[in-house]
Amino acid sequence: MQPIYYGWDAAKEHDQEVGHQLFDRHATTKRTVEKLADGIRTLTTSTDPVTVALLHDHVLAMEERMRKGLVMRRWDPFFPELFRYADEIHQRVEPRPDGILVEAHSGNPYVVQLLYRHAEAVTDFAKRGWEAAREPHQLPPKPTSSLSTPLSQDAPMPTNRRSADDSRPLLNDQSQSPSAVYPQQCRGQGGHRRGRHGPSNVWR
């Protein structure tokens, strides 16, 4: 179990924007989820190249956030818990031309349950988009041995925040940044600006 951090960091706005775009474009995605004894294997594809680029960006960014404990969606009990246990997840991410394959394993049975729940949550996001975005997710029953730190004891933001020029994994074969790939969609289309400054922002 690792400490997790709430608050603002340099990458958050970008990561929110990408996530909002994914909610907007959820209908172009297809997913298969295999539950393994010790984890999951998921394949998420899209017929839309912009959505594929967004998926690559999102999954690689979330993987990095999990490693650093930089929580998104802290109001949903499930996500802080997933981030707390990120150090017990061994993961392989394979960006593909039409989507992304993720394989995640853990030696901790409770974390395996978290991985199952997370895969189900993503499937629901992909299926219902914004309709699913504001619904919280419950935690699996917790064995007493893996009781986690209460929220109030989680750490404040670290001083070593990510810098704005933090190097990001490549988006696609042309090495374009997300704003180069979808500048129009980023600016004002769709529902992704809904409530972003209020408590209803699903990424905070």
Ligand code: HEM
């Ligand atoms: C507020 C909304 C969301 C949050 C906080 C969120 C967060 C996360 C996190 C923490 C991960 C784990 C990264 C890792 O595997 O290391 C992840 C993975 C993933 N997310 Fe999201 N996500 C959100 C919305 C979405 C949406 C809308 C889509 C697609 C329509 C999506 C697609 C994926 C995919 C494909 C993965 C790879 C893991 C899997 O396939 O189960 N996410 N996300």
